[in-house]
Amino acid sequence: MISPELGPILELRGIRKHYGRHAAVDDVSLKLRHGEFLTFLGPSGSGKTTTLMMVAGLQQPDSGQIILAGKPVDRLPPYKRDIGMVFQHYALFPHMTVRRNVAFPLEMRGTPRAEAERMVTAALAMVGLPDHGDRLPRQLSGGQQQRVALARAMVYRPALLLMDEPLGALDKALREGLQLEIKRLHREQRMSVLYVTHDQSEALTMSDRIAVFDGGRIQQIGTPSDLYERPATRFVAGFVGETNFVPAELLGREGEARRALVAGVPMPVSARFLAAPGTPAVLAIRPERLRLSAPADDDGGGVPAELVDLIYLGNARRFVLRLPGGQEWSAVMQAEAAEAVMLRPGDAVRLSWNEVHATAFPA
Amino acid sequence: MGRWRLLRALACTLVGIYLIAPLVVVLIISFSSAAFLRFPPPGFSLRWYANLANDPAWIDATWVSIQVLVPTAVLSTALGTAAALALIRGRLPGAGFLGAALMAPLVVPGIITSAGLYIIYRTIGLNGTLTGMVIGHVVVTLPYVIATVGSALRSLDPRLEAAAATLGAPPSAAFRRITLPLLAPAVLSSMLFAAVLSFDELIVSLFVGSARLRTVPVQMWSNIRGDFDPTVAAIASLCFLVALIALGLEALLRRRNGDRE
Numbered sequence: 152m153i154s155p156e157l158g159p160i161l162e163l164r165g166i167r168k169h170y171g172r173h174a175a176v177d178d179v180s181l182k183l184r185h186g187e188f189l190t191f192l193g194p195s196g197s198g199k200t201t202t203l204m205m206v207a208g209l210q211q212p213d214s215g216q217i218i219l220a221g222k223p224v225d226r227l228p229p230y231k232r233d234i235g236m237v238f239q240h241y242a243l244f245p246h247m248t249v250r251r252n253v254a255f256p257l258e259m260r261g262t263p264r265a266e267a268e269r270m271v272t273a274a275l276a277m278v279g280l281p282d283h284g285d286r287l288p289r290q291l292s293g294g295q296q297q298r299v300a301l302a303r304a305m306v307y308r309p310a311l312l313l314m315d316e317p318l319g320a321l322d323k324a325l326r327e328g329l330q331l332e333i334k335r336l337h338r339e340q341r342m343s344v345l346y347v348t349h350d351q352s353e354a355l356t357m358s359d360r361i362a363v364f365d366g367g368r369i370q371q372i373g374t375p376s377d378l379y380e381r382p383a384t385r386f387v388a389g390f391v392g393e394t395n396f397v398p399a400e401l402l403g404r405e406g407e408a409r410r411a412l413v414a415g416v417p418m419p420v421s422a423r424f425l426a427a428p429g430t431p432a433v434l435a436i437r438p439e440r441l442r443l444s445a446p447a448d449d450d451g452g453g454v455p456a457e458l459v460d461l462i463y464l465g466n467a468r469r470f471v472l473r474l475p476g477g478q479e480w481s482a483v484m485q486a487e488a489a490e491a492v493m494l495r496p497g498d499a500v501r502l503s504w505n506e507v508h509a510t511a512f513p514a
Numbered sequence: 515m516g517r518w519r520l521l522r523a524l525a526c527t528l529v530g531i532y533l534i535a536p537l538v539v540v541l542i543i544s545f546s547s548a549a550f551l552r553f554p555p556p557g558f559s560l561r562w563y564a565n566l567a568n569d570p571a572w573i574d575a576t577w578v579s580i581q582v583l584v585p586t587a588v589l590s591t592a593l594g595t596a597a598a599l600a601l602i603r604g605r606l607p608g609a610g611f612l613g614a615a616l617m618a619p620l621v622v623p624g625i626i627t628s629a630g631l632y633i634i635y636r637t638i639g640l641n642g643t644l645t646g647m648v649i650g651h652v653v654v655t656l657p658y659v660i661a662t663v664g665s666a667l668r669s670l671d672p673r674l675e676a677a678a679a680t681l682g683a684p685p686s687a688a689f690r691r692i693t694l695p696l697l698a699p700a701v702l703s704s705m706l707f708a709a710v711l712s713f714d715e716l717i718v719s720l721f722v723g724s725a726r727l728r729t730v731p732v733q734m735w736s737n738i739r740g741d742f743d744p745t746v747a748a749i750a751s752l753c754f755l756v757a758l759i760a761l762g763l764e765a766l767l768r769r770r771n772g773d774r775e
C-alpha cells in the first residue's frame with residue numbers, strides 16, 4: 152500500500168562512500184515512499200549492501216544526506232533509527248531461544264512484559280512458526296531461521312524494514328515460498344521495505360520499484376515493467392531479463408522513432424539518444440518480442456535467418472536463429488503460438504518486431 | 515601400513531611415559547614411609563600429608579597463595595577481557611604495539627620481568643606486600659587471558675552486534691546481552707587458567723615476596739634447598755590435584771558451550 156500523501160519515508164541525497172580510492176557507492180539519490188517495496192538489484196560488488204548499511208547507520212557516508220521520516224539522521228546511531236534489518240546470514244543470537252530472539256527488540260524498547268509476550272506470539276504466528284519458540288536457532292532449518300529473523304525485525308513495527316539478500320542462502324523452492332510470504336507480510340503490515348538481491352526474477356516479482364546498481368551508481372530506478380520494457384542503459388537491458396543485443400546502423404531522421412539497418416535490412420527501432428544517420432548502435436530486443444514468419448507469407452519485410460534449433464521449455468519454445476552474418480538470436484514463444492507457426496530446424500524464417508520493442512543504445 | 519601404526523603407537527606410548535613418569539614418581543614418593551627421597555619407597559604412609567597439615571609454614575603458604583590467586587584471577591580476567599575487546603573491536607591507534615607490549619611476559623624471560631618488578635617495587639615500597647604480589651601475578655597471567663578471550667572474540671560474528679544495534683540495543687546493552695554471554699565460556703576458562711598459573715607461579719613470587727609472604731611454590735623452593743623430605747612430594751601431589759580439578763572444570767565448561775553452538 153503506497154501512501155503518496157505521507158511523503159517519502161526515506162530519502163538519500165547524493166550519498167557517497169569510498170574505500171581507499173575505490174568508490175563503493177557513488178552519488179546515490181532516491182526516495183522511498185511510505186509503504187513502498189523498493190529493491191536494490193545489481194551484480195556483486197555494486198554497492199547494494201554498503202548503501203543499506205549506511206541507511207541502517209552501521210556505516211557512515213563520506214558525503215550526502217540520509218533523511219528518515221523527514222529527519223536527517225547523519226549523527227543518529229543505528230539503535231535510535233526506527234528501522235528493522237534482516238541480514239543475509241540471519242544473525243540470530245545463538246545463545247537465545249527463538250522467543251528471546253524475537254523479544255529482544257521489544258525489551259530494548261521497554262515494552263511491558265505481558266504485551267511483549269503477546270507481540271512475540273503474534274509475530275511467530277505471522278511467520279508460521281507458532282510452536283518453535285523454545286528452540287535454539289541452531290535447532291532450526293535455514294528457512295525457519297530466516298523466518299525468525301524476519302519476525303524479529305518486524306515485531307516492533309519499524310518504520311522501515313531493510314533486507315539484505317534474505318533469501319540468498321536458501322534453495323529455490325524455499326526461496327519462492329518465502330518471497331510470497333514476505334510480499335504478503337509487506338501488504339498486510341503496510342511496511343516500507345528496502346530489499347537487496349542480485350536475482351533479477353526475485354526483484355521483478357516482489358518490487359513496486361527497482362533500483363539497478365552497477366559500479367556504485369544507480370543505473371535506473373523504476374517499476375519492473377519500466378526496467379524491462381524501457382531499459383535506460385545497455386547494462387539494465389542486459390541485467391534485467393534476457394535480451395538479444397544486435398548490432399545496427401541508424402538511418403533517417405534523428406529522434407525517438409526511426410529506422411536502422413539490421414543485417415542489411417532497414418527495420419523500425421526506437422532510440423532515446425540523438426545521433427547522426429550512419430551512427431553504429433546496438434539494439435536490445437527481448438526474445439518474446441521477436442516475430443517469426445515463414446518467407447512464403449513474405450510481405451517483403453523482416454530480417455532473414457535460419458532456424459538452427461528448437462528447444463522445448465514446457466510452457467514455451469525457444470527458437471535459436473542464425474543470421475547470414477553468423478550471429479545467433481533467441482526467440483521465445485508460448486507453446487500454442489509456437490506450434491501454430493510450424494517451423495522445424497533448418498527452415499528459413501524472417502524476423503520482425505514492433506519498433507517500441509527494439510531499443511537502440513550507442514554502440 | 516601395519517608397521518606405521520605400530521611405530522606410531524610406540525612413539526605415543528614413549529612420549530606419554532616421558533610426560534607422566536615424573537608425576538607418577540612424585541605421587542608415589544608422597545606416600546613414602548622413608549624420611550628421605552628414595553625410589554621405590556621402602557614402605558607407604560600418610561605421614562607427609564599429616565606433616566603438611568600440621569606445619570604452620572605450609573598452612574601459611576597455602577593461605578598466602580589463595581589470597582594472591584583469587585584477586586589475580588578476577589583482576590586478570592577483567593583486565594584481559596577489556597584489553598582483548600579494545601585490541602580487537604576498538605579502533606586504537608597503535609593497537610599492534612600495545613598488544614605486543616601486553617603479550618611481552620610470554621616471551622621475555624620470567625626472571626627479567628620479575629627483576630623489573632622488584633626494582634620498581636623498591637622505589638614505591640610494594641615489595642613484600644600482597645598488593646605487589648597480586649599486581650605481579652596479574653602481569654604474568656594477563657597474556658593468557660588476552661589470548662584466550664581474544665581468539666573467542668575473533669571467531670564471534672560481528673554481525674551479531676550489528677544486528678543488536680539495528681534492533682535498538684545501545685552498545686552497553688549489546689555488550690551485556692550478546693557479546694559477554696557468547697564470550698562467557700572463554701572468559702571463565704581463562705579465569706580458571708589464570709588461577710592455576712598464579713598458584714604455580716614461582717619467579718615473581720620469589721622476587722617480590724618476603725620471608726613472611728611466601729606462596730606455596732616459594733615454600734617448596736626453599737624446602738627443596740633446605741631439609742629435603744617427601745613433604746614437597748605431598749604438596750606437589752596436591753598441586754597436581756588442583757590443576758586436575760581445574761582442567762576438569764574447564765572441560766565441563768567447554769562441553770556445555772559445545773552443546774550451545
Ligand SMILES: Nc1ncnc2c1ncn2[C@@H]1O[C@H](COP(=O)(O)OP(=O)(O)OP(=O)(O)O)[C@@H](O)[C@H]1O
Nearest residue numbers: 170174175193194195196197198199200201202349
Ligand atoms: N569494508 C570494506 N573495505 C573495503 N572495501 C569494501 C568494504 N566493504 C565493501 N567494499 C567494497 O565496496 C564495493 C561494494 O560492496 P558491497 O558489499 O556494497 O557490494 P554488494 O552490491 O552488496 O555485493 P554483493 O551482491 O556481493 O553482496 C565492493 O567493491 C567491495 O569490494
Ligand SMILES: [Mg+2]
Nearest residue numbers: 199200201315
Ligand atoms: Mg551485499
